Amino acid sequence: MEAMEMKICQSCAMPLESPDLYGANADGSKNEDYCCYCFKNGSFTSDETMEQMIETSVPFVSKGNPYPDEDTARKAMLEIFPNLKRWKK
Numbered sequence: 001m002e003a004m005e006m007k008i009c010q011s012c013a014m015p016l017e018s019p020d021l022y023g024a025n026a027d028g029s030k031n032e033d034y035c036c037y038c039f040k041n042g043s044f045t046s047d048e049t050m051e052q053m054i055e056t057s058v059p060f061v062s063k064g065n066p067y068p069d070e071d072t073a074r075k076a077m078l079e080i081f082p083n084l085k086r087w088k089k
Contacts, residue, residue, distance in 0.1 A: 009035035010085035011044065012057050013077065033085055050087040054078065 007016040010033045016022060023034035026042025038045055048056065054077045058070050067073035081087050
């Protein structure tokens with residue numbers, strides 16, 4: 001049996017484990033591409049660059065959850081983020 005691919009926020013890469021974490025479109029409907037922290041009322045909550053978003057996210061994903069330290073987290077995000085919908089060129 002093949003495991004379903006986990007849906008992640010296309011801005012910060014946070015796992016979207018339940019609809020409660022989905023962002024909101026301008027009409028109040030759920031946006032399944034972005035999380036509630038990155039996308040509210042139909043727009044992004046900050047106009048950070050990709051590099052700034054990575055630095056903002058590092059403290060939340062280091063310390064063993066899921067990365068062991070900030071350097072490992074930063075390196076992984078530098079590979080993941082350019083492929084996310086928000087940051088794709």
